[in-house]
Amino acid sequence: MGTASIHRLAYHWIYLCQERFTSMENGRAQFPFPYQPYTIQEQFMQALYSALDQGKVGIFESPTGTGKSLSLICGALSWLTDYEEKRRQEAAALLHDGEAVLSTSTAQSSTSSSSAEPDWITDFVQKKAERDLVSKLKEEESKRKKREERLEMIRNNVQLKYAMKRKSCEDEEAFKLLQLSKEEQTDAQGDQEDEELIIAEYESDDESKTRSRFCGAEDDSDDDLVEEHVTKIYYCSRTHSQLAQFVHEVQKSPFSKDISLVTLGSRQNLCVNEEVRRLGSIQRINDRCIEMQKNKHEKPHHEEGVKRKRGQAKSVCPYHKASALQQMRDDVLGTVHDIEQMLKLGRETHSCPYYATRLAVPPAQLVVLPYQMLLHEATRKAAGVQLKGQVVIIDEAHNLSDTLSCIHSAELNGAQLCRVHSQLTQYADRYKSRLKAKNLMYIKQILFVIEGLVRVLGGKVGQNPQSQTTQTGTEMLSINNFLFKAQIDNINLFKLQRYFEKSLISRKLGGFVEKYAGSGVSLHTPSSSNKENRRTEGLNRYLQTLQSNQSTLPVSSAGQQGSEAEKVLSASPMMQVEGFFMALTNSNTDGRVVVHRQGTLSESSVKFLLLNPAVHFAQVLKQCRAVIIAGGTMQPVSDFKQELLFSAGVGEERIIEFSCGHVIPPENILPLVLCSGPSGQELDFTFQNRDSPRMMDETGRILSNICNVVPGGVVCFFPSYEYSKRIVSHWEASGALTRLANKKKIFQEPKKANQVEQVLSEFSRCIQRCAVDAGGLSGALLFSVVGGKMSEGINFSDDLGRCVVMVGMPYPNIKSPELQEKMSYLDKHLIHSGGRSPGQALIENLCMKAVNQSIGRAIRHRGDYSSIVLCDRRYSRPATLSKLPAWIKDRTSTHTTFGPAFASLRKFFLEKKQKQV
Numbered sequence: 001m002g003t004a005s006i007h008r009l010a011y012h013w014i015y016l017c018q019e020r021f022t023s024m025e026n027g028r029a030q031f032p033f034p035y036q037p038y039t040i041q042e043q044f045m046q047a048l049y050s051a052l053d054q055g056k057v058g059i060f061e062s063p064t065g066t067g068k069s070l071s072l073i074c075g076a077l078s079w080l081t082d083y084e085e086k087r088r089q090e091a092a093a094l095l096h097d098g099e100a101v102l103s104t105s106t107a108q109s110s111t112s113s114s115s116a117e118p119d120w121i122t123d124f125v126q127k128k129a130e131r132d133l134v135s136k137l138k139e140e141e142s143k144r145k146k147r148e149e150r151l152e153m154i155r156n157n158v159q160l161k162y163a164m165k166r167k168s169c170e171d172e173e174a175f176k177l178l179q180l181s182k183e184e185q186t187d188a189q190g191d192q193e194d195e196e197l198i199i200a201e202y203e204s205d206d207e208s209k210t211r212s213r214f215c216g217a218e219d220d221s222d223d224d225l226v227e228e229h230v231t232k233i234y235y236c237s238r239t240h241s242q243l244a245q246f247v248h249e250v251q252k253s254p255f256s257k258d259i260s261l262v263t264l265g266s267r268q269n270l271c272v273n274e275e276v277r278r279l280g281s282i283q284r285i286n287d288r289c290i291e292m293q294k295n296k297h298e299k300p301h302h303e304e305g306v307k308r309k310r311g312q313a314k315s316v317c318p319y320h321k322a323s324a325l326q327q328m329r330d331d332v333l334g335t336v337h338d339i340e341q342m343l344k345l346g347r348e349t350h351s352c353p354y355y356a357t358r359l360a361v362p363p364a365q366l367v368v369l370p371y372q373m374l375l376h377e378a379t380r381k382a383a384g385v386q387l388k389g390q391v392v393i394i395d396e397a398h399n400l401s402d403t404l405s406c407i408h409s410a411e412l413n414g415a416q417l418c419r420v421h422s423q424l425t426q427y428a429d430r431y432k433s434r435l436k437a438k439n440l441m442y443i444k445q446i447l448f449v450i451e452g453l454v455r456v457l458g459g460k461v462g463q464n465p466q467s468q469t470t471q472t473g474t475e476m477l478s479i480n481n482f483l484f485k486a487q488i489d490n491i492n493l494f495k496l497q498r499y500f501e502k503s504l505i506s507r508k509l510g511g512f513v514e515k516y517a518g519s520g521v522s523l524h525t526p527s528s529s530n531k532e533n534r535r536t537e538g539l540n541r542y543l544q545t546l547q548s549n550q551s552t553l554p555v556s557s558a559g560q561q562g563s564e565a566e567k568v569l570s571a572s573p574m575m576q577v578e579g580f581f582m583a584l585t586n587s588n589t590d591g592r593v594v595v596h597r598q599g600t601l602s603e604s605s606v607k608f609l610l611l612n613p614a615v616h617f618a619q620v621l622k623q624c625r626a627v628i629i630a631g632g633t634m635q636p637v638s639d640f641k642q643e644l645l646f647s648a649g650v651g652e653e654r655i656i657e658f659s660c661g662h663v664i665p666p667e668n669i670l671p672l673v674l675c676s677g678p679s680g681q682e683l684d685f686t687f688q689n690r691d692s693p694r695m696m697d698e699t700g701r702i703l704s705n706i707c708n709v710v711p712g713g714v715v716c717f718f719p720s721y722e723y724s725k726r727i728v729s730h731w732e733a734s735g736a737l738t739r740l741a742n743k744k745k746i747f748q749e750p751k752k753a754n755q756v757e758q759v760l761s762e763f764s765r766c767i768q769r770c771a772v773d774a775g776g777l778s779g780a781l782l783f784s785v786v787g788g789k790m791s792e793g794i795n796f797s798d799d800l801g802r803c804v805v806m807v808g809m810p811y812p813n814i815k816s817p818e819l820q821e822k823m824s825y826l827d828k829h830l831i832h833s834g835g836r837s838p839g840q841a842l843i844e845n846l847c848m849k850a851v852n853q854s855i856g857r858a859i860r861h862r863g864d865y866s867s868i869v870l871c872d873r874r875y876s877r878p879a880t881l882s883k884l885p886a887w888i889k890d891r892t893s894t895h896t897t898f899g900p901a902f903a904s905l906r907k908f909f910l911e912k913k914q915k916q917v
Helices: 002-017 039-053 068-111 117-155 169-180 207-212 240-252 282-297 322-334 339-349 353-360 371-375 377-382 397-407 414-431 437-456 479-485 493-503 505-516 530-552 555-569 574-583 614-623 638-648 693-709 721-734 736-741 753-772 817-829 838-855 898-916
Strands: 057-061 233-237 261-263 366-370 391-394 410-413 473-478 591-597 605-610 626-631 655-659 669-674 712-718 745-748 779-785 803-807 866-871 893-895
Touching: 039 057, 039 068, 039 626, 039 655, 057 638, 068 233, 068 240, 068 391, 068 626, 233 240, 233 371, 240 261, 240 339, 240 366, 261 353, 282 505, 322 339, 322 353, 339 353, 366 371, 371 377, 371 391, 371 397, 371 614, 397 605, 397 614, 397 626, 397 638, 397 838, 410 414, 410 574, 414 437, 414 505, 414 574, 437 493, 437 505, 437 574, 473 479, 473 817, 479 591, 493 505, 493 574, 505 574, 574 605, 591 817, 605 817, 614 638, 638 838, 669 898, 693 712, 693 721, 693 736, 693 779, 693 803, 693 866, 693 898, 712 721, 712 753, 721 736, 721 779, 736 745, 745 753, 753 779, 803 838, 817 838, 838 866, 866 898, 893 898
Parallel strands: 057 626, 057 655, 233 366, 233 391, 261 366, 391 626, 669 866, 669 893, 712 779, 712 803, 745 779, 803 866
Antiparallel strands: 410 605, 473 591, 591 605
8 A cells, every 4th residue: 555655646746746636627617806897808818828737839819908008917816816825725735635644654564564574665665755855845845935924924014034054245246137148257366457357267168067066056955935936827918018018907906915026127127226326238238237236246466565556446237235135125025016016116225126136036926027038938037937847828929920020030231240350359469368268169160160250241351341332232142151251161160159248258348348449449459560550450440430420410419329339339230240249050941041233342231140949949838837829909810820839839739819800880980992982993902003193083083082080080091101202293293192281180190219209199189179269170180101110009089080091902012032031831731722922921910910900999998989990902802801800800891982982881870070069
């Protein structure tokens, strides 16, 4: 009985450690919610709960205005609460069984006689295994109770006392914080000049040896509350504003008092040291932060009788103190904060939010972070994010494939390559007597690869890249062919990648450049040879021209651009070079290198294009317990599943799809497909036809009629900025624009992002004024662009968007070399279905995704109403209609003539007006 029992316990213990619990088969009948949820919200939460419980990959579509964020929060956190309770019960039952087995086996052994030697040996081994297992169970239970008690103390604002088993609390805590960011610390070697800029000795190419240096810092197993990662949910979205909005929804939810939430961000977003923030660029902020932490952690070594050299005191960050960081970590875990609230807290407590939030990740139950921090492996590790056995929710995921490709792509221009080659050469020359042989060897290899990249662009290093001419053209190469063409196929890029990671050469070079490069003056020391000076003479002249050119600018412009030029000169592109080197380690079939020659070396570029985003997403899918991919408009889903899920090895049985309708009643939306205009002109906005005067005139007449019957705001989307400019110019010449302006005030989407808010504010104020002044204009008309700054993330709710007009179909530029290569890749590697190639399907899906995002701007809540007018006969095709969101597609009517469509539009708004009266 004892052996069988111990085997059973061991099996359950392994099961427990791997966090594979029996599912909560009955699910949940009710979910905590701040108000009575809509039926579709209840369905959403039940489907989400089931997906998390069964470890699925879920694709969830819930239109904007249906309370998607709250449904995600309440559904996911309800599951997490139940999951933790289930785990607690199973662990308690397992501990009870273990103690029972242990007592039973002890009683049996005392009554049985063991005459043969093997019996007592077996008995001893069995008892030891039982005792070890029960001890382990008790230890886990003790950790859990400590963690819960501590969180309860934090929430009750009780003064915490920690018995830390460290020799030096502050130094060790600082070391651990820096380790979370994977930033190697080295002790000062003496008082020699520029010691902090010297690369430490590179011990070995074997990663296991370099990794062993950190083992001592990870052996503090008693500090369970800091190091152990509890089961958690990682929520990520595109922008910090979207993350802040999500956190505000958590604060309004029933879980706000019981959940431990931490929001992660970059140093640029979380730094509260004004001296560092003023540096501007994220690279310079990172470099300065690391330098200040290193200065704090350095230990001076003074030999007896040797006088200490005088020098400028090294600055340290006053916000990086262990006690303050611990206190802020506890504050973050005890109360839900968004980034703005954390910045305020950091300033008040004189503590660094960046490092405090990273300390809070392991015990947090909900971690909120941007896309890049979760989807990029190196960034994920640096942030201390561990995905194994956890839940990931990716919101606003309609462009997830493009996001993955963008994150893992890299581009370098000729000016950057020449500049970093000069900087690294001068760095090596200055410190060659103090660098170890292996460091010099790797630096020479990096320089050799950079020379090869410049050679591919048709130039030479050491000369002014602006004056070097190159033959214009674009070339698409596989990774292997590119390496051969650049003559760098003999370099082991994987070893170089490890060297970049372990030596921190990018940061060292950045510090060197920032210290010595205030202008285009050569960084060479006086001892440099004439030959070395000649080698960079051309580059230095080029750098000097960047500053001399400022003299011809107006004072304000020259000051601003001069500041930008100074930032460029005092920064090193080595981080971008490192990223490009890393990109070249992808599989030959998964990417391509695009060589753009633009006439001059400085403007020419090499770009790595990732063709298979699934290869990087597969890591997330494999490690996580469950992955939820959510969005307001996820249609079309077919290519998404093929490109990101099936290609990553996810089986159909693991995927579930959920799509709900909108909360608005059917009569509150009127989607129309127009096949012809008021004069009978067929609407065919193909590239060949859209520039014809007749097509432009007909579009003007359609808009004029719409503005006659639609109150408030009308938003008209064009397929591109170029076409928007062309058609508006035509209307201006023909008088159509004046006729439109007599009905509604006209606004145009700005190209500069910092002007969007101003245009939207004026657009909104104009509509509000028109609603009061019945004798004036009937509202405002906004010309926008599909894929522009107003096609995503902007709410045109209520009177701001009573009608959304889509002019033509926004197909991407099929002549783009990158797009052609992507189509070719998909045609080779994905299954052909429906009589169309995967490449052709990609083109159509990109178009319809953009359309769906744009037309989804109008309906934002249950009481809202709006019309959607799709101006192009091609929208009437069944295959195209099927790619619209279900809640729009089911209510769409197609009209071959304009009369009936206009009649239904007028009737729609008359009925709304009568209801309001």
